[in-house]
Amino acid sequence: MQFIDQFIAMMPMVLFYSAPLIFTALGGVFSERSGVVNIGLEGLMVIGAFSGIVFNIFTADIFGAFTPWLSLLVGAVAAGIFSLMHAVAAVSFRANQVVSGVAINMLAVGLGVFLTREIFGRGQTDSITQPFYTRSVPILSDIPVIGDMFFSGAYYTTYIAIIVAVLGWYVLYKTAFGLRLRAVGEHPMAADTNGINVTRMRYIAVILSGVLAGLGGATYALTISLSFAGSTISGQGFMALAAVIFGKWHPLGALGAAFFFGFAQSLSVVGANFEFLANVPGFYLTIAPYVLTVLALAGLIGRADAPKANGDPYIKGSR
């Protein structure tokens, strides 16, 4: 049955395409749950991708097979540090959070390409020699159908992304930290009067979003582009932002949304294989993912309410 086969064939694509979105969207969820709008995700991904690649290129000989893992880490840390800018502006200096997000995006690309030129003397880096590779999970991959769909030919980073999403859900909804973080995003003054340090919580949340978006960017670079240039991250951050909202600011929602995007994207690729689509102009398949998303939003998803205090800087003693 062709459909089933195609479906099975699609899953690996879905898995590698979605992973960077999952990480980044989770970052968005943490930040916005704490009340800090973060449209700087794109820029944070850029930093993650850039530093991941550069580190990989220069240390591949030293660390060998560990290099991609360390690169991932470096990407996360770098973006985490970079996100401090957003935190300082948005939390300490009451910035309009959209503005500083835009600044982050511009700065990241500018800086990334500028440094690339300084280091490599041209607009993009070499290809890395130590990327991630898909692996089939022992045992699990032997399970019929399921095995082929999910456990053969996927990256470990994808599984990590899924685990992190579940972890994110646990942290936000089951732990004291999560309760406080959400409180800060819904009603910072209430949190404050309960002795919660709003500023601290928001800093943590924003830095977390940086780390996660950095992971996302690095994952993209280390699994898909294998090199860095100004155009390496082009829109993925905004897709992740869309996933945050699509997923109603919920970690598992974001996970689902990211998979939805990956699925729609792969569908548009695999569509070419179906006879009945053979004579449909490629254009329709190209826009299909985006149209599908809009339809999904209009149809099933509908209204979603952001955290109440999302976007408002907290100023003690004002109402």
Add this chain to the structure above:
Amino acid sequence: MENYVIEMLNIRKEFPGIVANNNINLQVKNGEIHALLGENGAGKSTLMNVLFGLYQPEKGEIRVRGEKVKITDPNVANRLGIGMVHQHFMLVEPFTVAQNIILGSEPTKGGGFVDIKKAEKEIKELSDRYGLSVDPSAKVRDISVGMQQRAEILKTLYRGAEVIILDEPTAVLTPQEILELISIMRNLTKEGISIILITHKLKEIMEVCDRVTVIRKGEGIDTVNVKDTNVDDLAALMVGRQVNFKTEKTPANPKDPILTINNLQVKDSRQAMMVKGLNLDVRAGEIVGIAGIDGNGQSELIEAITGLRKSEAGEIKLNSKTITNLSPRKVTESGVAHIPQDRHKFGLVLDYPIAENIVLQTYYQKPFSKNKILSFKSIYKHAEKLIEDFDVRTPSPRTKARALSGGNQQKAIIAREVDRSPDLLIAAQPTRGLDVGAIETIHRRLIEERDKGRAVLLISFELDEVMNVSDRIAVMFDGQIVAEVKPEETNEQELGLLMAGSSKEKARQKAGDNK
């Protein structure tokens, strides 16, 4: 020397532009209920926010149980056993009561996992001990204001508070709830807890408080024992002039009906039927007060009349023309004015200047705009006039509504609504949170409107307001008008019983017995 649990000495707190507190002293004895009294904007909340560590005073010292302390943030206050229930509740709406109570001091087991079961058990114990009934697992957005407040009090107790600050706790409560609160306060003091109570309601002070500190325009005026004083003296102390309470009014002479409601049915946002076949009419030249406990369909009724909510069945007539399910604008144009319950949410665009707020429903009409172009000249001319007439205290018509005190915000709204000389004026909780001075003015306005031959529909949870101002009282219970009484023929007790749903006869003789 006395053993004070709290001493605030020569506290000074400035805000850009104003001195909110100027050398104020406040001394609270152990186990007493100490009232803090003052006009809107007098500086009460500020003083308490200083005590609770939300603001740092420019000057002055604070002693807790004789110890000189520096309260840098609410944590410190909590550790010193000071808890505060804020005027605007500090509850996270999508959270459960339990989550709100434990927030910031959560009981956890491994992995930071919140032990909600444990928390709910502890909360149950506390609420039984002090008679604060709450449903720990209910979401705050779904529970009554009264329960929200009990949750707030539990929040402080849960943190082991020995001094509890209540900032205008009764402003938002129904008479029944107020009685409950009073007994709660008594329980608390029995347990050795001291209470600082901010309120504008002098009767409450006389009823429960031991001592009262009065502040005016940021200055501490005096501290007196409640048993050595009376309502009028307090009012005079607070406002700085004699206030007369019994709102003077001549008997009404109602004419033909303006508003007629037949068998009206309205659902709330959760699709629950809240108004169940309600009948009511309001005549020209009378004030009809709707007495009822919050949540018996009052809000839905008003929203249906004003076109903010669609009615399921029945008919609403204005001057015998039907206005059922017309758009808010059509309703307004057909002669209805509405002083909304929540002035910040509905009544005002807080970021617009007062002037632009004053034309909120009329901006598109001459002279405020001509063929779609605003005429700020006439808007501001008009605003200046109303600000003058209604004595709205604002630096200028250009001032943003946000910066005004609730009292003056309210006056601005009333000015706007009344000035349209509507046939029907709906006033929902028009004096909530306001000081006696402001209340006096507003009541006088309502009566003036009546005397101009307008129909006035007053919705209030405060019985003495209903009794003072109305010519006719309709009691609302479970989505219907269950009884109509004349204020001079009834008393608070009877009304209370009616509002609780007992039949008129029962209420009559019950109330009668107790007399």
Add this chain to the structure above:
Amino acid sequence: MMDNKKLNIIIPIFSVFLGFLVGAIVMLAFGYNPIEGYSALFQGAFGSMYNIGETIRRSIPLVLSGLAIAFAFRSGLFNIGAEGQVFVGWFAAVWVGVTFDLPAIIHIPFAILAAAFAGAVWAFVPGILKATRGVHEVVVTIMMNYIALHTTNYLIRTLLSDGGSQSGRIANSASLATPGLQEMFGYSQIHWGFIVSIIFAVFVWFFLEKTTYGYELRAVGFNPHAAKYSGMSVKRNIVLAMVISGALAGIGGAMEGIGTFGYMYTHGAFTNLGFDGIAVALLGANTAPGVVLAAFLFGALKVGALSMPPLSGVPSELVEIVIAMIIFFVAASYMIRLLIMRFKKEEN
């Protein structure tokens, strides 16, 4: 305490200064000479009539996309979709430019109108979805951007050329570019679009500040509940705001279509006119005059950037960094406020 009017002027200026300062530090750090770098930048932006012409030309579409986003912001909406609306506007204008043959007095307004309409339609989708289904405009507009990119590419291949990657040139009667003007500015690409953009800046200012429509839109933006209470239709205003915002962005596209280029080509990626518009709007504090100034600054920096590598060897990305920092400092203006307060204190 200093009055806000003064601050609102000082802060952007201060931010610009700080932005350049950071840029200079970066140049020093990497062994470039900031003075050379910036004089090259200045040369490139204002060095001659030609450069000035280019700077103006570069600002024109930014004014409009900036206005579009500012307009939406004032109504409480975030239109990330300007990018896509620019694409469809560009296309529509070029389509009119190539398919019709009319006198200029009709042809140009017709092309601009078509662009406005296309942009409006594109923004109508998120608008109506927000109004009726409460769907968050940000997601929808992001999706609409991609749809616009691919749709216009497709239409250029199928409608404006046979499989080509570029449309034909528009008729001269539809072109905003006139040899006279360009000659005056040393054969730069400047075109009369700068007048169009100023006209619409004035329009936006007037519409928002002086008309009852603007009064309603701003009210809805500030407090939809109060707006509803006072008889305004929140839904209608949301749709209206999006549609007008989209129309403005569409006209921004027209400026490229019948002004700068005179044709449209298939894009491999976004133009960033829309995304830069976000920065322009916010740098301009969402006010029409502010947007015009911010757009001009952007135009100058981006055109000046081209001269940095040849004249000073500094990579043009440095300008991106400078711009980003300027925006950052505007965002964190509170920091600057504090600084100014500090100085004030020390004075007295």
Add this chain to the structure above:
Amino acid sequence: GSTDDETADDQADQDTEQNDDASGDEATDEEGAASDFSLAMVTDEGGVDDRSFNQSAWEGIEAFGLDNGLERGTGFDYAQSDNAADFLPNFNNLVNQGYQLIFGVGYQLANAVEQVAAQNPEGHFSIIDEVVEGDNIASVTFAEEQGSFLVGVAAALKSESQNIGFVGGVTSPLIKRFEVGFVAGAKSVNPDINVQIQYAESFADEGLGRSIANNMYSSGADVIYHASGATGLGVFTEARNRVENNPDAGVWVIGVDRDQYEQGQQGDMNVTLTSMVKRVDVAVQEVAALAMAGNFPGGEHLILGIEDEAIGIAETNTDAYTEEIKAAVAEWQEKLLSGEVVAPQTDDELEAFVEGL
């Protein structure tokens, strides 16, 4: 350490050197020798260091400049375009700086060249990859279909499944020539070979390129030819990943514009079968030489192909690109040169061509 890395490094050195010059720290070592001829180029959005035809063009200009003792910044130079709106300003800047021959690299610059040439009748201009009318414009295009034809032959010979793929960037007549030539070449070897064709509609979406390649390999293709810029990087990623997981996967990629051998390196294997190399540098030098000699081919349209050695195919990967393939390709090359076979450029021509087989 592949040839490419070295060119890349040289590139880096030159750039930094030039930076020093610009910031005046260091005097350049080529004084005096300068003739009065000068040439420059305007890049498209790719930028001068795109490791593709912009870079190739620049290398040509540099080589020419150095051979003729010209000086960077006065005798030869380039202007970087970050955005289509920069094309014309860049041209005008160079004109104002007095450069005599200015190249526009990439079909996107066609309109800009047309305008600037019209405004500066005395200047000499050249457009690469597109044809523009004008007495002072030399249009240079390449017979990509020829190179694509040859890599098509190689693909058909290499493919065991007789199932191959083509990944295009954004649909356009130019990319069409790659596609059509490739198909023709493959079919000339085996008329029944199955060619999967898909366009990413983007030159910068590695993810999509990867997905398309994944899909093509999964449905049986074993050689993929890409003409899709950065999107193609995804194709290499997919192939490398498959080889990593199964050294005998036997999947190959054919690079474009330049020798993309480096992109294919996977451990000690390399998935780059070959590349369709477009010697823009050759083209640039040819035009420059003519211009310097005083017979600038204004108003002419030069189509450079195999015979000019402006189109070639890389033979770096000797393991994969076997002697047989080499031989067969050489055969077909002869046929193309002799005109016995003419590579098609459009779908219609392809149809006719396939009929004729």
